[in-house]
Amino acid sequence: MRTAQSGRRNGVRFTALGAAAILALAACSSSGSSAGSGSASSSSPFLVYVSAGLTGNANSTQSVQSVRGIQAAAAILNAKGGVMGHQVEVKVGNDTGNPSVAVGLLDKQLSSQVPNLVIPGAPPLDVGPALTPILTSHKVLSCTDDPTATQNQPTKFPYAFNIIPSITVEDQALATLIQAKGITKVAVLMGNDAFGQGEQQVITAALKADGITVTGTQTYDDTATNMVPQLTALRAGNPTAVVFDGSGSPIDYILQDFTLMNWNVDKIGGPATLFTDIASQVSAKNYTGMSAEGLAISKYLPPAQQSSALSGLLTQIKKTGPITQPISAYSFFADCVFVTAQAAEQAKSLDSTKVAAALENLGHTASPLYVSMPYEGFSKASHLPTTPAGYFRFVSIGPLVDGMVNGQ
């Protein structure tokens, strides 16, 4: 028989249970909304997780430098109070350039602490596509420098952003630059991998659209050391310029064989060639006369002409060692952090959905921290940056000074 006392005890019990349930629901909803936003407490860091092939692949050297760029960005932001009061912390997973390893490491990270920002494939490029679906399901922001822009599908991957323009935009700009030089007959030499094949089609179409005759196209294998056959075939078409793209030793072999064949023609490098420190790998005789398509910061600027953001970034990077790679190896990845931080400040939140929305409507800042290019062009339709007309330019190849090409 229920007594008044037992009734009161039951009432207290039910009230306590109800309060506990309400508290539990509140906790669940707050942790669900902070998925990808890190902890809400200002003592918790703004976590940037980097998946990079630090060892075990051909891009390792570049990967190590990319991480330095990200760490420099973090240090600069922390000196200014962090992001929304949260100090930036950088964690690096060495995926050795292997997408499977990258997935495993990311899974481990997501289990321990969900990052605010993930920078996948810093480099190589095939890691990003493996991680993007996982990041999307966890509502984690990601920023990559994939010129193929395969992840640029805002409807499918609303949290994935690309820090560089697509190769289509770059090659269209390249064709315009070539046309402006008065060159009318061009031969094209690209790698025979998927990226090179795609770029060959894009650049050929862009050149033809600008009224430039493509006298011949050839491909090279990434493992090839002898480019004479391809150059000989292209020479038969009598072009006034040869456009080639790629990075690393194939570019060196191409330049050496131009010299071997004593073929004096305009040598034009695509955007990827500036990821290679050509002047340190081949003698001046081989790269003299070569120009490549680059950004404003690709060409050396003396300190007096540098923006405060650029000089600040360079100073911070140099605190951990010399700058040994082209500036883009550091700057694009640093910009991933800067741009995301700016969007978070604009959204006044670390919530990934709100930050993503802010990125899509990034306001203009008088003195942004990012350095590579203006990033106000993200939109709901495209998570690629837009570039102002005339932003790309030819850079004469020469030695690197602070990562910038100091050519004649």
Next chain:
Amino acid sequence: MLQTLLSGLTTGAVYALVGIGYNIVFIGAGIINFSQAQLIMVGSFLAYAVSTKMGTPLWLTTVICAVAVAVLAVLVERVAVRPLWSRTGTRDAELVTTLGVALALDGAVALIWGTDPLQLPYLQNPQRVLIDGAGIYLYQIVLLAFVIVGGLVFTLIFRRSRVGIQCLAASENRTAAMARGINVKLLSSASFAASGLFLGIAAPLYGAQMLVVYNSADPIAILAFVVLAIGGLRSIPGSLVAGLLLGVVQAIASRYTNANISQVVVFGAFVVFLLLMPGGIAGRGGAVRDV
């Protein structure tokens, strides 16, 4: 066409170099050393290290590389080959262990010097020789000549010298050779050392041609294996001819097709060749006999 042929010959010289190295070890030790191409790659990095850090002239760099790569080759034999003889009784495990050495050398070099290509301080402005309008660098001619002369010297050693004939005997039947008092272990070490010396001498020129980069040996290792198959095992002249032929066929295929099709053409041609001459160039009844 002449330019294409010359470029094919210079590339083929590198294939022949490694193919001959494979054969020297096979004749002396009875195994294929999968780390052969990596040895010359390491030699090119040693050339870079001594010439940039110590400022050594090219001749001294060559001597240092020759000795160092020979020592490294003997180390490979002692660490990855010799211990397996008494344990397995067969000669199959050395394929795996020497492959492991190849991978370890690739990784070690990348860890120490990074993955970006490096430039040797000498031969930066090499002298160019014109042959009927086609260019070839003087150092490439030297490399080609070295491979041909080296191949001929080793052929003479294995055919005419006492130690060479002992090697042949050991490679035919190791047990019988041991029963005749031939020190097969010493011959094995000596063959590794000889191949290392041969590759080490060429290492600075290899570095000038192929650039000093950690993964330069990987495609050469595979193609030199094709050289071995075409030229015939235990045939040094066969390796020489096959290496040069491979380089030329590859260059012509690249000239008249594209990078993708040229690979198909090259390997297709050699499959056909092996179907017609299974023993390779040095097969039975072929123009070139063993060694």
